[in-house]
Amino acid sequence: SQQGEEDPQALSIQEGENATMNCSYKTSINNLQWYRQNSGRGLVHLILIRSNEREKHSGRLRVTLDTSKKSSSLLITASRAADTASYFCATDGVIQGAQKLVFGQGTRLTINP
Amino acid sequence: DVKVTQSSRYLVKRTGEKVFLECVQDMDHENMFWYRQDPGLGLRLIYFSYDVKMKEKGDIPEGYSVSREKKERFSLILESASTNQTSMYLCATGDVPMNTEAFFGQGTRLTVV
Numbered sequence: 001s002q003q004g005e006e007d008p009q010a011l012s013i014q015e016g017e018n019a020t021m022n023c024s025y026k027t028s029i030n031n032l033q034w035y036r037q038n039s040g041r042g043l044v045h046l047i048l049i050r051s052n053e054r055e056k057h058s059g060r061l062r063v064t065l066d067t068s069k070k071s072s073s074l075l076i077t078a079s080r081a082a083d084t085a086s087y088f089c090a091t092d093g094v095i096q097g098a099q100k101l102v103f104g105q106g107t108r109l110t111i112n113p
Numbered sequence: 114d115v116k117v118t119q120s121s122r123y124l125v126k127r128t129g130e131k132v133f134l135e136c137v138q139d140m141d142h143e144n145m146f147w148y149r150q151d152p153g154l155g156l157r158l159i160y161f162s163y164d165v166k167m168k169e170k171g172d173i174p175e176g177y178s179v180s181r182e183k184k185e186r187f188s189l190i191l192e193s194a195s196t197n198q199t200s201m202y203l204c205a206t207g208d209v210p211m212n213t214e215a216f217f218g219q220g221t222r223l224t225v226v
Contacts, residue, residue, distance in 0.1 A: 041219060042117075043205075045216070101207065102158065
């Protein structure tokens with residue numbers, strides 16, 4: 001079953017605007033990660049936030065984490081056409097003593113020039 | 114640079130064939146994962162492995178098996194390919210514990226006809 005669920009499923013904005021994507025999850029986590037996927041390719045790691053952190057920045061990316069609400073958001077500021085991609089959140093989970101990475105369904109972001 | 118290499122970018126197989134998808138990593142990671150990705154469903158975990166010869170079922174293991182004879186290689190096997198296994202298959206690796214990023218291969222687009 002999916003642990004993380006992204007919202008919205010699709011987002012279309014004008015270049016230069018900010019894009020915000022949300023992720024909700026169900027169980028306790030040690031960390032939450034965000035990944036990006038260009039069409040038809042593998043996923044690329046963007047940022048990791050630990051459960052004891054509330055906010056993290058990396059360039060134009062800002063991630064927040066609210067463990068009480070089991071939710072996270074990814075903000076991309078001053079968007080560019082090259083930001084067009086799908087974005088996924090992933091949480092760590094444990095099954096039979098082994099850690100695994102569980103992904104949500106993703107948000108498809110389109111930046112219009 | 115970490116490299117996660119999947120044996121094929123595109124693959125076309127016939128119904129009933131036995132299909133092998135290979136994944137090789139060069140980072141000495143303990144964890145390796147196989148996901149399939151379908152539109153609207155995000156990434157779903159098929160199997161994962163946290164050590165040589167160790168494997169755990171993910172969320173959708175039916176119709177698949179895996180092999181991890183060497184640490185760097187994780188194979189996904191479709192015992193008898195069916196059309197509903199047409200999908201994008203993604204291999205990923207990561208350290209234990211999963212509190213750092215995972216690295217993905219470029220994906221294999223499998224079509225079963």
